[in-house]
Ligand SMILES: Nc1ncnc2c1ncn2[C@@H]1O[C@H](COP(=O)(O)OP(=O)(O)OP(=O)(O)O)[C@@H](O)[C@H]1O
C-alpha cells in the first residue's frame with residue numbers, strides 16, 4: 001500500500017464534494033430525518049407514559065446514530081467504486097499504478113470520512129434536541145464506533161464485489177445490503193427478541209456492538225466482552241471480504257468485466 | 265542488447281466461442297511508433313487492454329521493458345500510460361483537478377508545471393478551470409491525451425486518439441504524438457481507423473484481422489506487399505476479404 005496513491009484517490013473524492021456541495025445533502029439529509037423521526041417518537045412516548053416510561057426507549061436515539069456510522073461506511077466504500085463506473089473512469093484508474101490494497105485503503109478512508117461527518121452532526125443534534133448524550137457510552141464509544149466502521153467497510157467490499165461481478169444490475173442490491181442485515185443487527189431491539197433467528201444475529205459483529213451499547217447505557221459500565229467478540233468477528237469478516245474482493249477483481253480481469261463497465 | 269520496450273508473445277484471448285485475439289506476437293523497439301490496424305472487432309482494443317493488465321490473457325505473455333507484466337504490474341504501469349476513446353476522466357471534476365489526481369497517481373514530479381505544459385501541448389490551456397464534463401467531444405479527447413502524457417511515459421498506448429477530432433486538431437495531435445516520441449522518449453502503440461494518421465505517424469504497422477496478425481512491416485513495405493497505392497486501399501481490401509486475399513498477396517509477394 002502506498003500513502004501517496006491513497007491520498008490521490010481520496011483527493012479525487014474530496015474534489016467531488018467541494019465542487020458540488022449539493023452532494024453534502026445526501027450525506028446529511030437522511031441521517032437527519034432518521035434522527036428527527038426517532039427522536040420525536042421517543043419524546044412522544046415519554047410524554048405519554050410519564051414515570052412508567054421504559055428508559056430503554058431513549059436508546060433508540062443512540063441506535064440511530066450508531067447504525068448510521070455502519071451505513072455511511074458501507075456506502076462510502078460502494079460509492080467510491082460506483083463513481084468511477086458512472087463517470088467511465090474505471091479503466092483510467094485500473095490502468096494506473098494502483099494496487100488492490102491502495103484502492104481498498106482509499107475506500108476505507110472515504111467511508112471513514114463520511115461516517116465521521118454524519119455521526120458528528122447526529123451526536124451534536126441529539127444532545128441539543130433530545131438531551132441524549134452519546135458520550136454516555138464513554139470509553140466503550142471508540143471501540144464501538146471502530147467496530148461499526150470496520151463492519152461497514154466489510155459490507156461495502158462485499159457490495160462492490162457484487163457490482164463488479166454482476167454489473168450495474170447489482171447496484172440496487174448493493175444499496176440494500178445493510179438493510180438485509182438490519183433486522184438481525186439488534187439495532188432497535190435486543191437479540192433475544194429474534195427468538196429462533198437469534199443465531200443469525202450472533203454471527204454479525206454489529207449485534208454485539210448494539211447489545212453492548214444498551215448495556216452501557218443502562219449500567220454505565222463498558223461491556224468489553226461484547227466489544228471483544230465484535231472485534232474478533234470483524235477480523236474474520238474483513239479477511240473474507242478482502243479475499244472475495246481480490247477474487248472478483250481477478251475474475252473481472254479474466255472476463256473483461258471492467259471494460260464492459262466502461263462501455264455501459 | 266536492450267530488450268524491446270514491449271513484446272507480446274502468442275497473446276490470446278478467448279471469450280466463450282470468440283477468439284478476440286489469437287496467438288498474436290510482435291515487439292516494439294525503443295522510440296518506435298507502431299500502428300495496430302484492423303477492422304472493427306479485429307481485436308486491437310482487447311490486445312491493448314491485455315498490455316495494460318486490465319484483461320488477463322487466456323494464453324501468451326506480455327513483457328514490458330523486458331519484465332513480465334504479470335509479475336511487476338504496478339511498477340511497470342508507472343512508466344506507461346494510455347488514452348482511449350472508451351474512457352473519460354470524471355466529468356464532475358475540473359480539468360486541472362483531474363490532471364492533479366492522475367499526476368499524483370503516476371508520481372509526476374513538478375506536477376503543476378507539467379500540467380501547464382501538457383495543456384499547452386494540446387492547446388487547451390484555456391480550459392484548465394472548466395468542468396471536464398462540459399467539454400466538447402474533441403476537447404475531452406485532448407484532455408484524455410493530456411492525462412496520458414502527464415508522466416512522460418516510456419510506453420504510451422493510444423487507442424484511437426484521433427477519433428472525434430476535427431482535421432486541424434487531428435493534425436496537431438499527430439504532431440504531439442511525434443513530439444512525445446522525439447522529445448520525451450516515448451515508445452508508442454497506436455490504433456486508428458484514420459489511415460492518414462498511420463501514414464504520417466507510424467514507423468511500422470501491424471495488420472490484424474479476426475484476432476490474427478496478417479502482416480507486419482513499414483507503411484512502404486505494406487503497400488508493396490499488398491500491391492496497393494495507399495494504406496486505405498490495403499485496409500479496405502483486408503477488411504473485406506481477410507485471409508484469402510492475404511494468402512494471395514503472400515504468394516504473389518513470394519514469387
Ligand atoms: N468482454 C467481452 N466479452 C465478449 N466478447 C468481447 C469482449 N470484448 C471484446 N469482445 C469481442 O472481441 C472482438 C474484438 O474486440 P475489440 O474491441 O478488441 O476490437 P477492436 O479491434 O478494438 O475493434 P474496433 O475497431 O471496433 O474498436 C470482438 O468480436 C468483440 O465482440
Ligand SMILES: [Mg+2]
Pocket residue numbers: 308309310423
Ligand atoms: Mg477498439
